[in-house]
Amino acid sequence: MTITQNALSTYKLLKATAKVAEESLEGRIQHYRAHIKSDEKELRTYTQKAAADLLGCNNRTLKRRHDQGDFDHLDIKKGANGHYAYTLSNIYQMADIMGIPADNRTADDKLQVIVVNSLKGGCGKTTSLVNIAAALATTNIKRYRIGIIDLDPQGSSTSFFPPAEPDPITVGDLMRDCIDLEDGETWEEVVSSAFVTTHIPNIRFLPSGMDDFYFEHETATQLKEGKGYEVSQHYHKLLDKVIKPVEDQFDIILIDTAPSLNFMFYNALMASTSMLIPVHPEAVDFDANNKYLKRLGEIYHTVAALGHNGWDFMQFLVTNYVKGNHSQRDIVKDVRSAFGRQVMSYPINHSSAITASSSSFNTIFDQKTSDSLASRESLIKSQENIKDVVDELEMLIRSNWSSTQCQLETA
Ligand SMILES: Nc1ncnc2c1ncn2[C@@H]1O[C@H](COP(=O)(O)OP(=O)(O)OP(=O)(O)O)[C@@H](O)[C@H]1O
Ligand SMILES: [Mg+2]
Structure with missing residues (x-):
């Protein structure tokens, strides 16, 4: 096949654009590193x-x-x-x-793998996920062992938990079989080390990288070659190669996803025990959300047929909600009347504290009130708001852990 002159020019333009993008990305990373002063982020201290x-x-x-x-x-x-x-x-x-025990799951309780997904870009998946994870880890003494997997090669949540290493193992590396074991090394050890520790104790993070996009291409190629599912297992990669090997090390795993129904997303579904769907209450976003929900059922059918065991819960989470905005309020009303209890009781409100902290890739729980670029009042309000959301999420999670349930013995 010959390439036309015009296509060649377009290709050259794209190459040049890629170069500029790479340079400015590098500049941004440098700026960001300078902003946080060192490669190591630090969590706020407590009085x-x-x-x-x-x-x-x-x-x-x-x-x-x-x-x-x-x-x-x-x-x-x-x-x-x-x-x-x-x-x-x-x-x-x-x-x-002081003898205050950690209050997490026992070996008999099921690991909770919560996927945060919506096909709508920019609806607050990443912002909600990182702040929820930080609240779960820092606002109680339960010491949950939390894992975050960034399944979006754009790496937005990876920016909130930047790995110290310049070239860390990514979730895509693990799913794509890119790792050669050293002598005596086991796969479990590799996966475990890929979940790097973060500035928040008890949160370990598995980053994404741009090359993770190749998972899509490679999977499509395998399918074209007509390899049967028994061989390719392309929807089970995340579950079998990444989560199962380290499942005993975590209580809760949160998975951030791209706004795309790609192979990575099927993998997230196959690994999920629950689903959290952020809904931004704007008319255009809400329509997109409804179209997404129509597709989700079809996609879920595929993973169910390949062995998925059903969700413990599926919840809608209203995000970036501007209090006092009438049109948003009407949409939230519609969402609640349509989906009832499957909508989380509290929305995540739009907050200048979230905007400010996100601009330096911090959660609102990372910083002291005095260090926040937003007002102290706004930070505290937003923290209280996320804590309300997390209280409900915790209840949903813990309702699947029989060991943590209050046993009402019948006399
Ligand atoms: N509660 C909030 N308060 C203020 N800003 C918010 C809030 N939630 C999200 N945002 C802002 O909205 C934008 C999009 O949010 P975010 O990146 O979390 O969306 P996303 O769904 O992960 O996007 P993508 O589909 O690209 O992955 C960001 O600029 C973020 O700071
Ligand atoms: Mg995102």
């Missing part, structure tokens, strides 16, 4: 009062424990004001010393 609140005790109890020397062996720093500035890791260690 004694905040630490006591988290530990469910009062200030005096903590003070007494300090006086008794119970925490002397911990590396607890003091701030410029001479007061303790506890890291979340310090607080977790203090909880251990």
